Amino acid sequence: MITDKYNREDFKTGGYIGVAQINPIAGNFEYNSKKIAENIKYAEDLNLDMVVFPELSIIGFPIWDMIKRYPFLAEENLKWLNGLAKITKNTAALVGFVEKSGGEYVNSAAVLRNGKIEFISRKGINDIYKLNGTNYGICIGEIADSDSDVIINIASIPSREGKSYMLTNLLKERASEYKKPIICVNQVGSIDNFSYDGSSTGVDAKGKIFARAKSFEEDFIVLNPKTSCGEIEPIYENISEKNTEFNPEYKDDLERTYKTIIQGIKDYFSKCGLKRAVLGLSGGLDSSVCAVLLTDALGRENVAGISMPSKITSSESKSDAKELAENLGIKFAECPIKSVFDTTSETLLPLFDEMEQAWTDRYKKSYTPDNIQARARATYLWCISNEFPLCIPIATSDKSESYMGYATINGDMSGGYAPIADVTKTKLFALARWMNKNRAQKNVIPQSVILKKPGAELAINPKTGKTLCAEEALMPYEFLDEVIFRIENKGENYQTMLNSEFYYEKKCNISKDQKKEWLDKFFSRMSGALYKWSIAVPSVIVDSYSINKAEYCQPVTSGRVNYKGLSDEEISSVLESI
């Protein structure tokens, strides 16, 4: 992370600040403090006035309940802060830490200099630190004005659709409004579900960006807020506003989506001490996209794709899976599930008969055979992870499926990590096309994978005699994903959606009854999916809002919410009848 692009000679006029955009591990004081120490020494070598680290840099963001449960961690972080203070000399170091103040634990930042803690600022207070004739207004999280010459804002802001655009504009506006430069230092790297994108930025008093660190990478940049001296790293190809209308092309958000997930995978594995991933390759879109992302994040030598065909699996699916693995250069193996499927099904027959004596209302038709297939596959993957060091299986289900509860418990829902759990099906199609076009190696995902209709290949549709495709079981993905878009981005309800025109309606002619049927199905299936959300495996948040447990929580027992609502008259008639 320490670069060789700077020379001590360049900074002798003073007023230069180092931005140390580090990637911490939550709770790992030794790892984080060593990283901080390295940067402090480098800044000292460069003779900088100050070096600034992100919010809570000693402990890493987010910490959730760690301190509440293990109060000794707060004491431990103070010890490391004191340790860091001791190694400082003339260059001031602004380091985020957890302060114990009046029985409470506070999000604070300390300036370490000349071997001691020279100054402390708390979140929401925005104190001023004077150094070499300049007043630095220190604010944590929120940007706020103060009687300062320069504002230093330390933050931890996860990547979201349109977030960079929004934040950049906010910085520009505030700097112009306050008529002073702002330096915003953001965390980079991923911790569990949050992927922080870095892109620490310096904006001058007129609102012009004069310095920016890399995005999705650790970086060290030197800038001078008074002379607006610094360099600007590009963020990504397109940095644009959040979409306000659903569009299945997602055109300005695919590179960010890709980078957010890659960092999510990479850091989850490295921070958990993992190395390898094994996934089922069905020849379908979800597992294909996962395979590419895992290869890019972990290296092809650390990824294995297993084709586990059943009697329903088409020969095309088998060859697509193999072709993809060969294109990527990952390990590929085949292991049919027929014998486990047959043995399980056979031994279940007498058990079901026995059970039917007690519970006489056995279903005429059940999902049992579909689920045995999905569970047999998951068992194989987990067994591989039991057999080979530092290896976990991958849950390949996507966001559209999660909303619909259209994934099997202990089957494709199961795994050690879920790379695309916050990506809808239409966005996965767009991402697949984007990766085929933009990765150094073009078209690794076979065209037939992108062209065929998604389906789990677990059952035959009695109407067509062919394998049941997902849109037959659910509804068109372009419709389904717009419902998700409207819930997550607009907080719309059933009635509003019924009265708005959907993208899919513009494209295809559908009746109001058809639309109503799909909306009913959506809300009914979503209610039943709450339990599955509660046991979803770790994944990275990609979109503006998600059903990831780290940001959304709804009681499973609330499944009987009436998403349609009742009118005043209906309510009165219910209550008056009592």
Add this chain to the structure above:
Amino acid sequence: MITDKYNREDFKTGGYIGVAQINPIAGNFEYNSKKIAENIKYAEDLNLDMVVFPELSIIGFPIWDMIKRYPFLAEENLKWLNGLAKITKNTAALVGFVEKSGGEYVNSAAVLRNGKIEFISRKGINDIYKLNGTNYGICIGEIADSDSDVIINIASIPSREGKSYMLTNLLKERASEYKKPIICVNQVGSIDNFSYDGSSTGVDAKGKIFARAKSFEEDFIVLNPKTSCGEIEPIYENISEKNTEFNPEYKDDLERTYKTIIQGIKDYFSKCGLKRAVLGLSGGLDSSVCAVLLTDALGRENVAGISMPSKITSSESKSDAKELAENLGIKFAECPIKSVFDTTSETLLPLFDEMEQAWTDRYKKSYTPDNIQARARATYLWCISNEFPLCIPIATSDKSESYMGYATINGDMSGGYAPIADVTKTKLFALARWMNKNRAQKNVIPQSVILKKPGAELAINPKTGKTLCAEEALMPYEFLDEVIFRIENKGENYQTMLNSEFYYEKKCNISKDQKKEWLDKFFSRMSGALYKWSIAVPSVIVDSYSINKAEYCQPVTSGRVNYKGLSDEEISSVLESI
């Protein structure tokens, strides 16, 4: 819930208040409002001055992010509040609801009377409502004084060890201090992980309890705060302070533990529209205790226990499982897992060989065979739940195992509900003995289940040639559970524990090295278990503090926390070496 113990004639002198201790379903306005309406009409029939409902009674507590995500639910709750107002006459009804105030959603309570909303109080404000010459100070959640004659506190307080004792004392103290009666109306019933115990209480101005509703049951009681008129229902046999030292007898907390779990199971099933549970009966403690609890909560006709022996399963385990099922009168079936185990293992051999070509560092010894057994069993249970209506499988793992990560993913960790996930092994032993003694039918759990050493019967201990018992793989449960007790109840760290004398140390002579080894093992295994906590299935919180997701969250990637910490000298030497 409406009782027949009251007569309108008794209340004609005025000043009587009805306490409607209801059990709501989160988000189900129609269900909750009908219940409220029923109680309002009953209170009106009895000619009471007022009827009081618990905190947020229209929507049900807790609501978590429901309103944030679906803002239309807030509007919907207002519609129902207005609908309820319309049915009121002379009796005032104090109803908790979500108020929209200045763009924010507020926890509020409204007084409905004579067809309209007459008064609104917000959490933290403590306004006074005047009725028939009396000033009622309305406070939500926290008890607070105001310029009132009577304090009405509406709350939703989940059951915990020692909580009833603590709350009762708090009410007594505050009433004496403020020199006025307090009526505390608490929610009853369970929503997801929280089991609310009701026990709504009236305390007079001298701090004496004069009225109390039932615990763990819906109830309607009438009281008069001015004349201290009311009836007192018993809570449970023992209501005592929280234990400050670990003791494996748990003697004053077993009835509460039993009732908390029974209500948790009952309400999870009924509120999710479920009816039946199927569980694996191993003949061990965990599944035996679960079977009894499920039978008591759901009825024996709705519980099925499946014995799924492997070649390691002892004949004693098989007969214990059968005896328990017969004692309980639940459905019992046997389904050996040998053929699925063999087929899975055989088909994995060539796959592992193939994989070894890429990943040459395959483990010499793995948990694969153990885990195939646990996963085959879970597959059988999930298939039964696929085949029979309203049936879910039960995850039988306990709290001691959760801390140690000593349960199999997609195996015994898996299920639709986990009744004992917040109960440690030593408490389960105590609970088993308590149930054998205190249930109407005595000794349903065979003595041998309680006497034998717990073990998953998944592997043979090479040292003894017998099945590996859990304490050999981990550490003595009396030691393990005390570590958990000290973390959860005292926030103690590694060093403090090392220097304190444990119950197990008093009982058995162990060396400091042995203790250190166990503590090291505990913290190391706990770090590795964080992922498993993140995918734990819904369960009821029983103890003072837990690792249930509803109340505790730690990043999985924080697994490398150094729970031992370093000294100042060690820290300096790490940082100075950079």
